[in-house]
Amino acid sequence: MNKAIDFGTIFPIYKVEHGAIVSMQGDLTVAFRVDHAGLFSLGSAEYEAAHHVWIKAIKSLPVNTVLHKQDRFFRKSLVAKVSPDQTFLTRSGEAEFDGLPYLSHSCVLMLTKKADDRRAANSGYSGLMRKSIVPQQALGRLLFADFMEKVGAFERILADSGLFSLSMLADDELAGTAGSAGIIENYCYLLGDGDLPVLKDVGLNEGIKVGLNHVQLFTLADAEHLPSLVGSRVNYDRYSTDKSKFSVGFASDLGLLLDCNHIYNQYLFICDPQKLVKELEAKKRRLHSLSAYSRENAVSRDAVNDFLQEAVADGRLPIKAHFNVMTWTEDKAELQEIRNKVSSAMAAMDAVAKQETDGAAQIWWAGIPGNAGDFPVNDTFDTFLEQATCFLNMESSAVSDPTGIRFGERHSGRPVYLDLFDAPMKSGLVTNRNMFICGGSGAGKSLAMNHMLRTLYDQGTHCVTIDIGGSYKGLCDLLGGYYFTYSEDDPIKFNPFYIGKDDVLDIEKKESLKTLLLALWKREGENFSRSEYVAISGAITLYYQHLEENASLFPCFNTFYDFLMQEYLVLMENGKVKEKDFDIQNLLYVLNPYYKGGEFDFLLNATENLDLLNERFIVFELDNLKGHEVLFSAVTIIIMEMFISKMRKLKGQRKLLAIDEAWIAIAKSGMSSFIKYLYKTVRKFNGIAALITQEVDDLISSPIIKETVINLSDTKILLDMRKFMNKFDGLQATLGLSDKAKTMLLSVNKSNALGQNYREVFIDQGGQKLGVYRNQLSPEEYLAYTTEETEKLRVMEYAEKYGSMEKGITVLAKELRQKKAL
Incomplete structure (x- = not known):
């Protein structure tokens, strides 16, 4: 081993063809790319289900098969996607994460059918020790077809569970091409996905060295070093509470939670159970004969006997297994830190890490994709399939959609884009785009909603927000939108009579004005007659004809009132309309406060910010109006009718109405029927209705929220709820949260990364896709959104x-x- 040798003379892979790797010893290997669920996204029931699925799938494999699962974790730095055509906040948000370190994960699952006449390898008899290898005959055509049939059944069992996604690797993905490395090259030279092919020296004389990387190997290969108890899941204390236990996979500490470059190799050897039982029976008899000389032999004999008893009595499948973690670094000074990390990770599993030295080269050699049949049998341990599958890695990184709203991966902060609207609608995950946002005071609702509004605005959405508290002024000013608020010096102003360049006096516009005028005329609960409705409708039509004939007149309430007093009053008298059918004098008297010189003459006569239909970002801040009985009702009617006009007229464009804390006042003003109407119909017009609140007691008690908003909001975005932990049962019932959702929600913000300023959000879509993400903002975004x-x-x-x-x-x-x- 001290002298350099040509890698090609002893390389264990003979060729790659027909989607399979053929080894020099005649073994055949097929490989799959495996996609897992995201870390921290599964519940205890799902871990248990995944565990049973693995057991069922592995039992379908034939004898002399090796399952080799290779999870690869590479430390990378994020490269921000910044371009000049991005908006100011989008560009600053992307740039903030440039250079962010994170662990990338990919998984290759290999199934190797060993040749029947193959001699078992061990540390002293390995292909690595040979000077050259003569190719052996591989499986015949019929045996290969039979093996592939079993592999197909294995794949279907895993895929049908919905917990894993498998894709079989083709020849180029196995062997690589001139421009891209295959999985064999990736392993031998420690290349990440997407890295260009490169040749490196491999040194095995003083430890393992690949290029400039110093490799260390830590194994779980001895029953004495294994945990006393194993399971499909374990509690993750950092996210657990007194009322909930947060679950992660049993082997999570060796996956994404181990922060260093590493490969987690998992080997399960499907042996002939009868042959294995016979070998163990012989071992038991040998230990029995030696038990008189040593108490250790007696203990070992009893352990083997218990193992055999369980195998026969309970029908368990005995197998051999091995697990190892291979780490590497270019910096020698970092080796001790890595050893500490791996030892700590295995200790968290109640296992003892053993750093391989003498046998490390043979184990590394057997890890080459397609060479699992050359694994040293002396480095395996006997166990049952149920226990061995607990050591399989079950999680991966969060999946990012091509487009969507930027959140952050909970563990690393890596940006993750979530399409909350289009993709879920197409897949049937949700049946509407409505959102319900709830969280306690200071939980970060306004920051999260500002961020979503800004993103949707950049994507072309028309965003209308009703607010109490001024949470959206900074963003509105930055985007140059319309910001309506009320003060004595600068009262709120509208002009519903104005028709923009892209608007016309159609039925929708007339209905909107009729609704407004009738609401201002009649008190809440007071009915209007059919003749009054017809008269007002006719007045509106004639008024706009009057404007066409008098181009100098500006459309507003003042000129409409003048028309009623001068032109329409005469028409009414000439038409001999009786006062009991339409009392125009009463109408003029009631509406007089909105006419010039009246108490509210400012409200309906605005001369600026007129084109509400085509303005894409509008905020109505109603804090100073919420207690004003007359103005608040009028303003809310104008807002609702304006949004309905957007909803119906802007064909093909997305519209969003966000009601932040104003919903209580709106409901009290008789607009609860509008909220119900909005939530039921906005979906048909490519629209989104979003309601934001922090009042959990009102949430539980309000029939509007319980019966309409929650039932018709398939996307629920919930923030820190731990302060309501003691009355969470009522909240859980109202929101329809599962036990898994409850556990995830109570973990929000429980163990945020030190030194980083962010808030976490829990997102539930259709009760099926659940996740907790960071809402981590750049300083520019934070300053634009801050309250x-x-x-x-x-x-x-x-x-x-x-x-x-x-x-x-x-x-x-x-x-x-x-x-x-x-």
Whole structure:
């Protein structure tokens, strides 16, 4: 081993053809790419189901098959996707994560059918020790067809469970091409997915060295080093509470939770059970004959006897198994830190890590894809299939959609894009796009909603928000949208009579104006007659004809009122309409406060911010109006009718109405029927209705929320609820959360990464797709969204100083980064 040899003379792989790897010893291997569920996304029942699925699938494999599951974890740095055509906040949000370190994960599952006449390998008899290898005859055509039939059954069992996704690797993915490395090359030279092919020296004389990387191997190969108890899952204490136990896979500590470059190799050897039982019977008799000389022999004899008893009595499948973690680093100084990490990870499983030295080369050699048949049998241990499958890695990184709203992977913070609307609708995961957002005070609702609104706006959505509290002013000013608010000096102003360039006086517009005028005229609960309805409808039609004939007139309530007093009053008298059928004098008297000189003459006569139909970002801040009986009712009617107009007229465009904390006041103003109507019909117009609240007691008691909003919101976004833990049962029943959802929700923000400022969100789509994600923002995004008064004032100060919101936020964000770096 001290002298350099040509790798090709002893390389154990003969050829790759027909989607299979053929070894020099005549073994055949087929390989699959396996996609797992995301880390922290499964519940205890799903882990148990996955465990049973693996057992069922492996039992379908023939004798002399080796299952080799190779989970590969590479430390990488994120490369941000920043381009000049992105908006200011999108660009800053992407750039914030440039260079972020994270672990990438990929998994290859290999099934090797060993040649029947193959001699068992051991540490002293391995292909690595030979000077050259003569190819042996592989399986015949019929045996290969039979093996592939069993492999097909194995694949179907795993795929049908819905917990795993398998795709068989083709020849180029196995052997590689000139421009891309295959799985064989990836393993031999420690290349990550997508890395270009490169040749490296492999040294085995003083440990394992691949190129510049120093490799260490840690094994679980002795029954004495294994945990005393195993299971399909374990409690993850960092996310568990007194009322919930958070589950992760039994082997999670050797997967994504182990923060270093590593490969987790899992070997299950399907032996002839009868032959294995005979060997163990012979071993038991040998130990019995030696038991008089040593108590250890007596203990070992009893252990073997118990194993045989369980195999026969309970019908368990005895197999041989081996698990190892292979790590590497270029920095020698990091070797001790890696040893500590692996030892700690195995100790968390109640196992003892053994660092392989003398036999490391043979184990590494057997790990070459397609060479599992050359694994040293002396480095395996006897166990049952049920126990061995507990050591299989069950999780992967969170999957990112091609487009969507940017959140962060819970473990590493890696950006993950979630399509909450289109893809779930197409797949049938949800039947509507509506959202319900809830969380306690300070949980980060406004930051999350600002972030979603901004993303949807950048994607072309028309966003209308009704707010109490001023949470969206910063974003609205940055985007140049319409911001409506009320104060004595600058009262809220609308002009529902104005028709924009893309609008016409159609039935929808007329109905909107009729609804508004009738609501202003009649008190809540007071009915109107058919003749009154017809008269107002006719007045509106004649008014717009009057505007066409008098082009100098500006459409607004004042000119409409003038028309009623001057032109329409005469028409009514000439038409001899009786007062009992339509009392126009009463109408004029009731509506007079909205006419020039009246108490509310500002409300319906705006001359700016007129084109609400085509404006894509509008915020109505109603904090100062919520207690005003007349104005609040009028304003809410205008808002609702405006959104219905958007909903019906903007064909093909997405519309969103977000009601943040204002829903209580709106419901009290007689608009509960509108909320019900909106949630039931907005789906048909490519729309989204979103309701945001922090009042959990109102949430539980409100019939509007319970019967309409929650039932018709297939997407629920919930934030930190731990302060409501003691009354969570009522909340869980109201929201229709499963026990798994409850466990995940109570883990939100429980163990956030130190030194990083973010809040977590729990997203439930259709009760089927559940996940917890980070809402981690760049300083620019945070400053645009913040609701802290001191921060908002500072942002406005910098915006005024530097000439715009964007420039002010840019300078302030730079100062914050410099302060953090000190």
